[in-house]
């Protein structure tokens with residue numbers, strides 16, 4: 001899709017149309033796939049553009065960078081009162097307090113210690129923090145994520161926590177250009193998701209699919225795709241120093 005710097009609104013609309021098309025093609029209910037705008041490295045003005053185009057869910061990878069944007073955009077209460085913030089990056093334990101205080105969702109939970117800290121640090125008075133457990137399916141670049149058995153154990157731990165709500169599973173398979181191979185990489189995650197849903201009916205979120213593999217993810221049952229490049233264009237910086 002042709003993208004340029006000022007095309008955020010049209011990229012967003014085209015993606016929504018493409019998601020609806022993939023839902024139809026795969027006999028999925030219309031609206032069953034949520035589009036999460038991955039806004040890491042992009043400034044608050046760009047997020048506001050995406051918001052104006054209809055985006056409400058935003059994904060961030062770096063705590064410090066995100067806190068700056070959350071502060072700016074929450075101060076503008078009249079124009080952006082309803083953004084939902086998802087933390088999707090690797091979690092350092094010294095960042096859990098900020099994550100627990102400022103985010104609505106965390107997709108990248110991958111150890112007991114983090115579950116414990118998020119539970120202890122979620123401020124009283126806020127709604128439950130929505131949690132997805134991150135799975136590392138296969139030869140992924142990232143060290144984040146757990147295997148299927150560890151994921152079962154972590155989900156069992158999350159449901160013990162009264163400040164956390166277990167919502168689902170997340171994964172970032174290794175990049176791969178072939179649609180069938182992409183589908184094969186997502187399948188074990190979808191199978192585990194269905195198995196765990198039978199135990200924990202509150203699980204409704206399968207967070208998988210990015211700019212280059214979201215069609216395959218939707219075909220395998222994704223309920224939330226996380227798109228950065230496809231909305232905001234190419235990232236120019238790593239973001240960590242923003």
Ligand SMILES: *Cc1c(COP(=O)(O)O)cnc(C)c1O
Pocket residue numbers: 038040061088089172210211212226227228229230
């Ligand atoms: C950056 C990122 C994305 C978005 O990737 P794109 O290829 O730009 O769509 C999705 N999920 C996670 C966890 C990311 O870090």
